Amino acid sequence: MERFFCSNCSRFYPLHPSRWRCDCGSFLDLEFESEFSIKKILKRGPTLWRYRETIPIHKETPILSMNEGFTPLEEIEFNGNRTLIKMDYLFPTGSYKDRGATVLISKMKEWGVQKVVEDSSGNAGSAVAAYCAKAGIKCEIYVPQYTSSEKTVQIQAYGATLKKVQGSRERTAEVATEAASKIPYASHCWNPFFLHGTKTFAFEVWEQMGWKAPDALVLPVGHGTLFLGVYMGFRELKEAGMIKKIPKLVGIQSAFCAPLYQAFKKGWRETRPIEKGETVAEGIAISEPVRGRQILEATRETGGEILVVTEKEIRMALKEAGRKGHFIEPTSAATIAGLKKYLDKKRRRETVVSTFTGTGLKSVGKML
Ligand SMILES: Cc1ncc(COP(=O)(O)O)c(C=O)c1O
Numbered sequence: 001m002e003r004f005f006c007s008n009c010s011r012f013y014p015l016h017p018s019r020w021r022c023d024c025g026s027f028l029d030l031e032f033e034s035e036f037s038i039k040k041i042l043k044r045g046p047t048l049w050r051y052r053e054t055i056p057i058h059k060e061t062p063i064l065s066m067n068e069g070f071t072p073l074e075e076i077e078f079n080g081n082r083t084l085i086k087m088d089y090l091f092p093t094g095s096y097k098d099r100g101a102t103v104l105i106s107k108m109k110e111w112g113v114q115k116v117v118e119d120s121s122g123n124a125g126s127a128v129a130a131y132c133a134k135a136g137i138k139c140e141i142y143v144p145q146y147t148s149s150e151k152t153v154q155i156q157a158y159g160a161t162l163k164k165v166q167g168s169r170e171r172t173a174e175v176a177t178e179a180a181s182k183i184p185y186a187s188h189c190w191n192p193f194f195l196h197g198t199k200t201f202a203f204e205v206w207e208q209m210g211w212k213a214p215d216a217l218v219l220p221v222g223h224g225t226l227f228l229g230v231y232m233g234f235r236e237l238k239e240a241g242m243i244k245k246i247p248k249l250v251g252i253q254s255a256f257c258a259p260l261y262q263a264f265k266k267g268w269r270e271t272r273p274i275e276k277g278e279t280v281a282e283g284i285a286i287s288e289p290v291r292g293r294q295i296l297e298a299t300r301e302t303g304g305e306i307l308v309v310t311e312k313e314i315r316m317a318l319k320e321a322g323r324k325g326h327f328i329e330p331t332s333a334a335t336i337a338g339l340k341k342y343l344d345k346k347r348r349r350e351t352v353v354s355t356f357t358g359t360g361l362k363s364v365g366k367m368l
C-alpha cells in the first residue's frame, strides 16, 4: 500500500490530492517499491515510460504521455575532458520538467482532480500546464512578475490561467500556497510524485551507459527536483542490485543565490536565509529550497559537493554550448559552467554525466 511519509517526524498519511505537506510543516515522500526487468524495458518504446514498473501510477490509469524522455546522451568535450551530456532540452515543452509533470499530472488524473495550482520560475509551470491541457484539467500557474515572457506566453498557450505575482519567487510560492488551501497543489517541489518522474533520468543514463552508473553527475540545484530525482533513481537501482554504488552528485548554484552551497560548506543540516542577488540563471534562483535538508543529505551521502558559478562563467558557458551546436537557456548554462569547474578538479578516470536542462528559445529576450 502506497503512503506519504515524513522523514522529519516519522508520520504517515494516506495518499490524497490535497495532502501536500506534513502537519509538522516538512515535505513528504512516497513509500513505493520499484521493480526493474531489463527484458520488459527493452520491449518498450524509447520514452521514460519504458521503466513502467518504477512509476507509481496504477495500470488502469490512462497515462498522459507525449512520448517524452529517453533523451540522447551525447559525448561532448569540455576543458579537454570527454563528458556525457543528457539532452533534456529536447522535451515537448523544452525542459526536463516534463519528466515530473507527465507522472504528477497522470496521478492527478487518476485521482479525478479537475483543477490544480502550481508556482514556478516558468519551466515547471509550462510543463504542468501542457500535461493539464492533455488531461483536460484546469490549472492556475503562479510566476514572479519578472519571468521570461517566452515562458509566460507558453503557459498561456496551453490554456492555463497565468497569475503574475509582484515580488520574489518566494512571494510567488506564498501566494500559490494560499490558493492551494482550496485547490490541489501540483507542486514540483512539494509533491513527491514529481520526483518519481525526474528519477527516470537516472534509469536512462544507466541503460544508455550499458546498464552501468557513471562516477559522478553534475546537476543544477534550485529546489533540486532533478538532483533529488536522480538520487532516488540511483538509490532504487542500488537497492535492486542493479548497480554497486550510487554516483557522486555535484550540485550547481549561482553565486548570487547559493543557500545550499553555504549550508554544505558550513556543515549545516538545513539551509538558512541568504541575501539573494540577481542572476540570469532564473531557474535556480531559489533562496529557500523546500527539500534543502534532503539535498544536503544526498550530497554528503554520495561524497558529492555543491559548487557555485559567477554570472561571467554562466555567460561563457552559454556561448560555448552554442558554439558546440546546442542553444540552451542561461539556467542550463550555469550547470555547464559548474561542470567545467568540476572537471578541472576531478580524478582523471572519472566518467562524468551532466545535462542541458532547458532550450535557449525560452530566454531569447534575456539573451538579447
Ligand atoms: C532549465 C532549468 N534547469 C534547472 C532548473 C532547476 O530545477 P530545480 O529547481 O528543481 O533544482 C530549472 C528550474 O526551474 C530550470 O527551469
Ligand SMILES: [Zn+2]
Pocket (backbone or CB within 6 Å): 006, 007, 008, 009, 010, 011, 022, 023, 024, 025, 026
Ligand atoms: Zn512531519
